[in-house]
Amino acid sequence: MVVDNAGHEQVLQAQDQPRPNFHPGPPSTPSSQDTLRQSSLQEHNRLALSHKVGGPLPSRLATPVAPSSDGTSETSSRADLYAIVSQVGEGTFGKVYKARNTITGVHVALKRIRMEQERDGFPVTAMREIKLLQSLRHQNVVKLYEMMVSHGSVYMVFEYMDHDLTGVLTQQQFAFSDANLKSLCQQMLAGLAYLHHKGVIHRDIKGSNILLNNRGELKLADFGLARFYQKRRRSDYTNRVITLWYRPPELLLGTTVYGPEVDMWSAGCIMLELYTKKPVFQGNDDISQLDSIYKVFGTPTPERWPGVADMPWYELVKPKEVIEDHFRVLFKKWLSHAALDLAEQLLNYDPSKRITAAQALEAPYFTQEEPAPALPVGLSTLEGEWHELEAKRERERVKKRRRTEGEVFQ
Amino acid sequence: MATDFWASSHYKRWIVDRAAVQRARAEDRQYVDDPEYLDFLGIFFANAISKLGKKLGLRQRVIATATVFFRRFYLKNSYCETDPFLVIAACCYVASKAEESPVHIKNVVSEARSVFSQDMYGIKTFPSDNSKLAEMEFYLVDDLECDMTIFHPYRTLMTLCCKEGSSSDFDTEAGELGVGVNDGPRYWGTGEGKLELPGPALQMAWFIINDTYRSELCLLYPPHMIAVAVINLTLVLHNPTRTSIQNQSAPAQAAAPRRSSRQASNHTKKPAQDPISFLASLNVSMTQVATIMQEIIALYTLWDRYKEESPSGETSRGSLAGQQGSPFTTSSGGTKRSATGVSRSGSVNTSSGSNGGTPMDTREEGETGEDGKMVVTPTLLSRVLRKMREAKLADLARGSGPGRPMAVNKMIGRAQAAG
Numbered sequence: 086m087v088v089d090n091a092g093h094e095q096v097l098q099a100q101d102q103p104r105p106n107f108h109p110g111p112p113s114t115p116s117s118q119d120t121l122r123q124s125s126l127q128e129h130n131r132l133a134l135s136h137k138v139g140g141p142l143p144s145r146l147a148t149p150v151a152p153s154s155d156g157t158s159e160t161s162s163r164a165d166l167y168a169i170v171s172q173v174g175e176g177t178f179g180k181v182y183k184a185r186n187t188i189t190g191v192h193v194a195l196k197r198i199r200m201e202q203e204r205d206g207f208p209v210t211a212m213r214e215i216k217l218l219q220s221l222r223h224q225n226v227v228k229l230y231e232m233m234v235s236h237g238s239v240y241m242v243f244e245y246m247d248h249d250l251t252g253v254l255t256q257q258q259f260a261f262s263d264a265n266l267k268s269l270c271q272q273m274l275a276g277l278a279y280l281h282h283k284g285v286i287h288r289d290i291k292g293s294n295i296l297l298n299n300r301g302e303l304k305l306a307d308f309g310l311a312r313f314y315q316k317r318r319r320s321d322y323t324n325r326v327i328t329l330w331y332r333p334p335e336l337l338l339g340t341t342v343y344g345p346e347v348d349m350w351s352a353g354c355i356m357l358e359l360y361t362k363k364p365v366f367q368g369n370d371d372i373s374q375l376d377s378i379y380k381v382f383g384t385p386t387p388e389r390w391p392g393v394a395d396m397p398w399y400e401l402v403k404p405k406e407v408i409e410d411h412f413r414v415l416f417k418k419w420l421s422h423a424a425l426d427l428a429e430q431l432l433n434y435d436p437s438k439r440i441t442a443a444q445a446l447e448a449p450y451f452t453q454e455e456p457a458p459a460l461p462v463g464l465s466t467l468e469g470e471w472h473e474l475e476a477k478r479e480r481e482r483v484k485k486r487r488r489t490e491g492e493v494f495q
Numbered sequence: 496m497a498t499d500f501w502a503s504s505h506y507k508r509w510i511v512d513r514a515a516v517q518r519a520r521a522e523d524r525q526y527v528d529d530p531e532y533l534d535f536l537g538i539f540f541a542n543a544i545s546k547l548g549k550k551l552g553l554r555q556r557v558i559a560t561a562t563v564f565f566r567r568f569y570l571k572n573s574y575c576e577t578d579p580f581l582v583i584a585a586c587c588y589v590a591s592k593a594e595e596s597p598v599h600i601k602n603v604v605s606e607a608r609s610v611f612s613q614d615m616y617g618i619k620t621f622p623s624d625n626s627k628l629a630e631m632e633f634y635l636v637d638d639l640e641c642d643m644t645i646f647h648p649y650r651t652l653m654t655l656c657c658k659e660g661s662s663s664d665f666d667t668e669a670g671e672l673g674v675g676v677n678d679g680p681r682y683w684g685t686g687e688g689k690l691e692l693p694g695p696a697l698q699m700a701w702f703i704i705n706d707t708y709r710s711e712l713c714l715l716y717p718p719h720m721i722a723v724a725v726i727n728l729t730l731v732l733h734n735p736t737r738t739s740i741q742n743q744s745a746p747a748q749a750a751a752p753r754r755s756s757r758q759a760s761n762h763t764k765k766p767a768q769d770p771i772s773f774l775a776s777l778n779v780s781m782t783q784v785a786t787i788m789q790e791i792i793a794l795y796t797l798w799d800r801y802k803e804e805s806p807s808g809e810t811s812r813g814s815l816a817g818q819q820g821s822p823f824t825t826s827s828g829g830t831k832r833s834a835t836g837v838s839r840s841g842s843v844n845t846s847s848g849s850n851g852g853t854p855m856d857t858r859e860e861g862e863t864g865e866d867g868k869m870v871v872t873p874t875l876l877s878r879v880l881r882k883m884r885e886a887k888l889a890d891l892a893r894g895s896g897p898g899r900p901m902a903v904n905k906m907i908g909r910a911q912a913a914g
Contacts, residue, residue: 205600206629207636209592216593216644219504232641239636313595 167195167233167242174249174293174474179238183245183470192245193230197238207239214308215241217285225276227296227306246306247299248464250355251292252471254362259467263421265301266359268458271451272303277352278442280305281345287311288326290351292358293473301460314344327351329374330364334385335436337371337378339397346436349445353431360419372402382432383410390434423454504642506717509567516711522573526883532876536574538709538801539876540565543616544583545705550606551598553591555705560645561590562708564635570714571638574880575887578631580611580618585631593643600625615803615873617881648704651722656692656700690726690773696736700729703791710794716787723779724787730770740770801871 167184170192174181179197186193198211218229218241233240250269253259261269273295280287287294288310296304310326322343324336333350335343357365365381368374379385384404385393393399412432413425420428427450430440440448451458500506524530541562548558564586569579584607591598604625611618622628636643692700703725707713712721730736775781 204625204629206588206632207592209597212589212592212643213595215641219642219644220499222502234633234637237633239633239641 167193169195172474173470173472194243194245195233196241196243198241199238210309211239213312217308217311217313221280221283221285223276223279224302225272225304226279227304243306245298246296246304248297248467248471249293249473250295250297250303250358251473253297253464253467254292254358256467256469256471259461259463261359261461262456262459264456264459265461265463267424267451267456268301268460269297269303269359270356271446271458273305273352273355274442274445276303276305277345277348278446280311281348281442284313284315285311286314286345287348287351289328290348290355291328291331292355292364295355297461297464299465299467301462301464329368329371330354330366332374333436334375334378334434335396337375338393338399338402341397343436345441346439349431349439349442352442352445353428356424356428356431357416357420360416360424375402375404379404379408381410381412381415382434383408385434392435392437421450421454423448423450426450500646500717500719503644503646504640505644505646508640509642509714510717511570511714513715515570516714519570520573523575523883526575526886527879532871532879533574534797535801535871535876536880537711538798539873540579540583541709542803542873543580543611544586545708547583547587547607547610548590550610551587551591551602553587553598554594554596556647556649557590557594557596558587559647559649559705559708559713560594561586563645563713564590564639566711566714568635568638573887575883579880580607580616580621581627581631582635583607584621584628585635588628589632589635589639589643593645600628604628615877617874617877646718648707648718648722648725649701651719652697652700652704652725654689655722656690656697656726690770692726692729693736696729696733699733700725703728703732706794706798707791709798710790712787712790712794715790716783720779720783721787723774723777724784724791727774727784728788728791736770743769800869803873 166187168187170183170185172180173183173194179199182195182197184193184195185191198208215229215232218227222228227246228244230242230244233242273290277287277290285308287305287308289307290305294305294307296306298304312322314322321341324339324341324343327333327336327347331351331354333347336347354365366374366377368377384407387394412429416425416428427440427445427448430448431445433439520530520533523533527533544562544565545558548561553561561583565583568582568586584603587607588598588600588603591603604621604623607628608621608623610616611621704722707721707725730740
């Protein structure tokens, strides 16, 4: 058996190095001046009997298996390893920062898991995300470099991505070609196909969780709601997942038994959004969300969705009037025939008939219809970095935007 | 597991060698009278984890994960400098979350308080504050380097030896992460097919795996190797299975003329079960398997001298006490259990006078077993642990003392390791 020992992605924490002194004081929110410092059990004499000299370490642990790509293994302190540049987002359980590795200059994204607020200690969702990301490796899934502990918080260190889909669709400088949009759609589906193959449901596919870099590569991020599922049997999960606008009708109707097909609905929403540049179904609550879906696809009938009447909340939110399916009429000005075909299959009311990610990649839209997918490499000419958070801020303060525009990902 | 074992941190970073395990105990060895106590402490702590885990209703795999966390933590820390009981509680708590069967932090604190206040542990001061446990959890996760995906031998055992679809008898599969993923290569090698172990033998193998967590085996060898070693041991120790194997191979030489009839009967019975060639077909190092078997046997020999007092009023034949025994406890006990395969309680506490006296002072007065060696009890070990920590504290207070030259040595050692 060939053992894959490469593991370039894993940058080891140099745990064997003497750790810097613990800096007392309450954990503070890192500002742009803040740098992260390592803390550890040894420095907290609250727990250990007292200060101690670091214990001897097993040789295997002391020797990084992979040459660390950022050269952190060689010395002294991992304090000051990352300098925070700016905040770029808000995750499920903490803020996301852009930071620079002070040795190599490479940018990373730091996702902070706040511990001090958690009564129950380490959040189970964070633990799930860490375990999931550690087991995933795919060009369309964001890469977790390493974990770091500092100032009473745990940080996840990710590869840095310049933009997210929401941000990049709102900007006006760079226009995506049809081939670009097809590529983005394809990359998203490839990422989902990989996740589902690995037995993972993402459960929060939306524009701000789909990241892009200046090379035009798309990666799925934020696995705070994701979980492993059992392929053989369907289990009961919570239906309070997926941001409302991307939530499939079966969840809106209260089902708790579902699988990867919930992600496919969200993917369908994203596909339409790529062309229309804004979210397609924008409800304010579960009811209005269903209504906005009905306005496009018509009201679900037992013919189109045999199980609809068995949905837990169907009787409660039963549509009062019958609406016809207007999807093709409404969207034909944006989408080609083949694109409409695929979107329709992704947004199938009946979860059991909804197309899978692997099947979707084989759709004529990708395999036959011109133009062939092409990475939006032109993104590298785009000025600034476009994340949902930044897009939001721009609306609020145009001025602030200008200051950060100077930064270009190296 | 959805994760590929060969790509996992478990394989890449957390399988260590014997010397590393030894080094991790260097400081503790400074403060203990007899280094052998440290081995007994390994059993003692694993039992405590198991006991707390059972109280919390954790499944066997979760308890196993907690035990691995505990051992990994003490690759980097010393018993004498930490509170192992707080660490145990944190390990159980983290494992419950990592294995998707979370329990509430309050329950962990209150169950730990009640379990560890029993006489044999004598911990009257287990913190009642949730935040203490949450804090410990934080340091634990830090020292575990956030590597929380653990592979266990149970899964290999069930994949190799369980009948298709009957796995629900055991709790392996239920709720295990990514269990639905059945594609990808089997990570122990090329082996095709299965070895069908009869129920009782399978159960015995399962229990032996439970027992391996009393030692450092989970740090030293990949889980699938441990599983193969355990299957080997089971074939030897489980009488009916061994007999059937012997019957299978013996007539092959003795009764050559009747070969045809034997084959015929084999055909009517089933596809011939040949455990020996099945094991030989596995793409694993049989030398290493033999080493692991030796170490398991060594564990049982040690364990034989460890006697857990039964807390008064509680039946010691319960789930936990049932696991104390070993197939080697006494020769008769061993064979008896091998024969039944299921009953695990036979040999435990048959000579449990140890909880009577609780001798206050010298451990030299400790009970001696039939073979003249000392019997070790949890009460004794609790006292050893307390003494270690007091000695360590005293050294720290003094600022120097016998600990000093040791520290210097360690600095050198570390410089060498770094350089």
